[in-house]
Structure formats: structure tokens, C-alpha cells
Amino acid sequence: MTKTRTIKVEALTRVEGEGGLYVRLDGERVDDVKLSIYEPPRFFEAFLRGRALEDVPDITARICGICPVAYQMSAVHALEAALGVTISPEIRRLRRLLYCGEWIESHALHMHLLHAPDFYGVDSGIDLASRFPNEVNRGLRLKKHGNELLEVLGGRAIHPINVAVGGFFKAPKKDDLLRLLPDFEWGLEAAIATTRWVATLDFPDFTRAYDMVALQHPDEYAMNEGHVASTSGTSVAVEDYENYYEEFHVEHSTALHSGRTDGHASYHVGPLARINLNREQLFPEAKVLADGIDIDWPCWNPFQSIVARGLELVHAYEEAIAIIRDYKQFSPSRVSYEHRASSGCAATEAPRGLIYHRYEVDDAGLVTFAKIVPPTSQNQQQIEADLRDWLPRVLDGNDDHIACECERLVRCYDPCISCSTHFLKLTLDRGKQA
Template sequence: MSETREIRTDYLARVEGEGAMLVRVRGGELEEVQFKIFEPPRFFEALLRGRRFTEAPDITARICGICPIAYMASSAQAMERLCGVELTEPVRLLRRLVYCGEWIESHVLHVVMLHLPDFLGYDGAVELARDRRDLVELALRLKKTGNELMRVIGGREVHPVNFRVGGFYRAPTAAELRELVPELEWAREAARELVRIVGALEFPDYERDYVFVALRQPGEYAIERGRIASSTGLDIDVSEYERHFTETHVARSNALHSSLDGVGAYLVGPLARYALNYEELSDEAKAAAEEAGLGQVCRNPFQSIVVRAVETLYAVEEALRIIASYERPSEPAVECAPRAGTGHGCTEAPRGICWHRYALDAEGFILDAKIVPPTAQNQRSIEEDLVGVVRDRLELPDEELAHVCEQAIRNYDPCISCATHFLRFEVIRE
């Protein structure tokens, strides 16, 4: 078999950012799979040096326009821990509330506008709207509910301005938040409907025994705080991350690959959170998940779309719960006095844990910064999924194989937008 076939899709659509993928088949055997991310040439960790600790949330927000709160919350948490400051409970809940807004807008964007078109055979949401306008309108309104939380609390949807180390610049009044309740109540029904819709899709038959990694916080579905836990029994403070996880430079790519020591590839994001924190979901979210055919653990990455919809429902309900008991805090922030040392922060970005470490001098200037975004951690897992997906489907024509591979990548909602990357898809058959 010396026949060589090559397929290229020069730019993978409907992901946040650009990267490259390569599948090489020789003599009918899968030889190599690569999901490449070209590391951002924006050098955030370098440009943070010499900035004040208070500037980190606004600067790191610019790593990602889709999940700025994740970066703001992780960096702020690192600084607060370093300063030895704990948020007051109402301020902590306000953080969780704005984070719920980000989960809603980001998840709905991915579920309906980026991922669902794969399942229904459309190029995108605008094309889908020609036939299913009701569905796209429902999604846009639901997404807007999340964005409204971001706007009312944070000041705007992308790169919110009202967020600082120690809390917020201004706490919203109870009346301002209560105005959001009717729309959130509508959103609860809409999210239930969304779970039903995506639960009824047909999923490629594929499962893998992932090692899941997520934050865990007793009594709540961890979002803005928690210890780092894994399905292999890991349970550590966020400051211990680097003792258990390593990043290695892979020669063929500019990206760093993360691995859990003694384990290798691991998975962060919706499937991991769902598996590790299922018990903490609300009864309603559990019921919706069950109705959509999910067990307490989901190992089919193509069903991540259902888990995202379940988490959207949870985030809407959680937002309603927080608003119902909200009393405006007397102070929007706790003052933080810097000191020399190292601080760590980790929160659950929509795509998985977003880990930060900063070293400060005594005046509060940043000496060193390290940021590990969720997609970097999932990179190995994405490649391993591609191997599994391709190996079972070598008989497919190139075009269909390309489609299922792209879909397998989109399962992760990869957020490689942190900078300019270039994504190409090619299958080489030799």
C-alpha cells in the first residue's frame, strides 16, 4: 500500500483561536496524530513583570475575551492569598455570581453557536437560524442572560471593569440584581429545554477512561474556589499544583504539554467537574442530566455538549439563589497590603481549571508570573481522543474523517485565542 492521500482544512472554524491538526496514516495504520497550538506571541507572563499586583486582573483578562472573569478571578485570588486576605462572604458570593454569568454566556456560545452546528449539519449558527430560528433565538436570549450578569455587576460583557484584588470597586444594589430575576427565571426554563434538545442528539460511539481533574469545595459545585482534586485520589491545595503537574516542551510544537505526574494526560473542564462534583449539583440539574441520558460520570467527550447545558442550568439556578439572599455588602472590597512572597490562584474557567502563580516584592511589584490555562492542560487529552476516534474510523472517507476529528477537537471548546495561532487540518495517508 503505497497510496498517499492528503486532506487539508486550512482553518478549523468555530473554535476560539487558531491551531493546527495533523493525522498521518501509513499503509492503513494510524501513525501519528498532532493537535498543535502555536504558543501566543503576546508574552503575558513577561509583560506582567514590573507591574503592580493590583494590575494583574485587568491585564490577564486580556488573555481571553471569552472567559476574562476566569483570569481576573484566578489572578485576584492569588494576590489575596498572598496578602493573607479573605473575601467577606457577600463579596465572595458576588464573585461567584459574576462567574455564573461567564459560565452561561461562554457555555451557550459554545453549545449552540459553535458545537451544535456539527451535530445538525450546518456551517454555523446563522445558517442554522434559517431553518431553526426559534432555537437560535432561544440560545441568543439565554446567552444574553449570562452577559447581563456580567454587564450589571462588571460594567460590560467583555473585559468587565468592576473587579479588583480584594473584591469589587462597587457592589451592586439588591434592587439592581433583582431586576435580573424575571429573565433568569425564563432562562431556567430555557436551559432545561436546551438540555433536552442536546440530550436528544446522536453521539458518536466513543468512550475513554479519563483521569479527571477539577476543583472541589465541600457543599458547592466548585467554581471560584476549592482544592484541586482528581479521579485518581489527588486532593491538594492550589499552591501544591507544581509539585504534581509538570509542563513539558514538545519539540514539534511551541506549546507546553501538561501532565499529571505518574498518570500522564488528564482532562479538565465540564466532564471532569461533572464526574468529581456530581453530588454537589442541584436536584434540578441532576434530574435534567438523567433525563438527557447522562449517568453520574460521562466518559463520552462528544456528550460534553450535554454536560455544558446541564452546567448552564446549574449556573442559572445558582445565580437565582445568590440573588435571592443578596444583601449589599457595606464595603465592596477588602483592602490588600502587599508583601514579598508567592501567591497561587485557581478557579474553574468554563473550559477547566485556570491556574496562576505570582511572585511579588515587598512593594507589590510582580517579579514573576506563571499562568496555566485549561486548554494547555487538555492538549494531550485532545490528541489521545483523536487517536481513539481515528483508529476506529480508518475506513471513513477523508472528508467524513476530517469532520469527526474537527468535532472531537470542538468537544473541548478549545480556547486557543490567547494569541495568534494558525490552525490547519490535514490527513496524510501514505
């Protein structure tokens, strides 16, 4: 006679946000997996309506304390699309530099303090620091570089305020950027060492047939522009995103899930998707590193996303150094525009994956509609699907062991579930003993 059981993990740590995970098992069969999430951007969309479009970058930057750039820049690009704004090449390069800063900060934090502990059987980055103080110190120094770059470009350490529709309120001084160069040159070498370190971790043998989705650009490693490509072969303009990908309600979550419009099939966004789709466009050191480490690309093992983050860390340092070296202060730092009733959308790559924004504005410059699709929302369904395949491999332990293994898998996605709390409650239902 089989027995069913429900397992609850009350607090999933080392992820951003609040949610719950419920697992019901019928013997060795996974009967149900539900990842329920509180997703703050839903509130922000309503909050944006009626606001001046010029306020949107500042408001959206405050959606997340971890990745403000991706939120605000996606908004800026979408509004510029609505207004018909064409930015200068100098503004474009500076925006890529801003993304480099956020990727460096976010990837360094996640790799060292949130994800790496899983591979050493320790509970936290604090415990990892006892065993690997040099590596953790190195990671914190990298994280600091990212924040320092954001501060120079964004105007302050917390949510950047220098970003505007049309460009930047003020272009940074060359000397302020050049001052960062010695640290960034050290950081590049450190990022390479970090990536080599994580590439040697003991990864579970777990591969899946993912439909991985990321921006793709003909001339560069896509960060803030491109078309929406996938490893299944589709490639659509950002303007057609909602024809191919859609959000839908599920009963167990306050957050919308995302899936393909055709049957709501799950898909996977994030650094692993980006590396798989755009590896050839990595900067030289990152490309050589990707080719030299012991991973066969494309990679379908979510646990190896930590290596993908490492490669993007290296890329971000390389590109940041190149931009800083070539930088010349420019004017005007912002392109002017006229208000007009219109709509526009944009997609960029947040550290955690593709993020999509769409806005409608009226001829007074007020927002009449806002839609934000964050990466974690898009990954939710994929995480549940992964857990269904992962759970049968880890059922030989007690509930605590199973819960830990579920957390490990969820953390591969670096979910940014919300900014209100970091606890994710997990329920594992095994039913009554037979």
C-alpha cells in the same frame, strides 16, 4: 502493501484560536497526531512582570475576550493568597455570581453556535438557525443574560473592570441585580429545555478511560475554590498543583502541553470532568435533570460534554437566581491589605476547565513572577490522545470527511486556542499512494 498519507485540515472552524493539526496515517494505522497551538498567555506572563499587582486583574481580563472572568479571578485569588487576604462571605458570593455570568454566556454560545451544528451535519450556527430558529434564538437570549450579568457586576460589557484584589471596587445596587431576575427565571426554564434538547442528540459511541481533573469543594459545586481532584482518585491542595501536574514543551507546538508529573500522562479538564466529579453538588433542578436524562454517570464520552455544559448552564441560572434574591448591598466591598514579598497560587474553573495561576510579588507590590496554565493547554495532550483513538473509526471516508470528524472531536473541548485568529490548520499525511 500499506500506504501512508498525510491529511491537512487547513482551517478548523468553530474553535477559539489559531493552531494546526497534523495527522500521518500508515495504512489504517494512525502513525502520528500533532495538535500545534499558538497560546497567547505565554506572552502575558512576561508582560505581567514588573507591573503593580493591582493592575493584574485588568490585564489578565484582556487575555481572552470570551472568558475574561476566569483569567482575572484566578489572578485575584492567587494574589490574595500571596497577600494573606481573607475576603468576606458577601464578596465570595458575588464572585460566584460573576462566574455564573461567564458560564452562562460561554456555555450558551458554545452549545448553540459552535457545538450543536456538529450533530445535525451542518457547517455552522447560521445553517443551524435555518433549521432550528427557535432553539438558536433561545441560545442567543441565554448568552445575552450572561453578558448582562457580567455588565452589572463587572461595570461594562467588555472586559470587567470592577474586580479588584480584595473584592470589588463597588458593590452592585440591589435594584440593578433584581432587574435581571425575570429574565433569569425565564432563562432557567429555557436552560432546562436546552439541556433536554441536547441530551437527545445522536452521540457517537466513543468512550475512553479518562483521568478527569477538576476542582472539588466540600460544600458547593466548585467554581473558584477547592482542591484539585481527579476521577483516578487523587486529590491535592492547589498549593501542590505543580507537584502533580506540569507543563512541558513539545517540538510541534509553541504552546506548552500539560501532563501528570509522573510520566506526563494526559488528563482531561472541562465541564464533563466537573459533572463527573461534582454532580451531587449541582443545584436541585440541575441535579434532577442530570439524574433524569439518558446518560449513565460518570460519563466518559467526550461528545456528551455538550450535555454537561447544559447541566452547568442550569446550575448557573439556579445559583445566580438564589444569590440575586438574597443579595443585600454591602460595605466595604473591598478588603484592605498590605504589600509584602510573597507568593501565592489559585485555581478556578473557567467554562472550558481548570485554570491555574501563580504569582510572586515583592514588598513594593510589583509582580516578579507569573505563571498561567489555561485549560486548553491542559487539554492539548488529551485531544491528541483522543484523536489517535477516534481516527481509526472514521478512516473509511475521504480526507474531507476525516478532517470534519477530527474537528468534531476537537470541538468537544471548546478549545480557546488564542484570541488572535480562529483558524486551525490541519494536515493529514497519507504519504504516497502504493
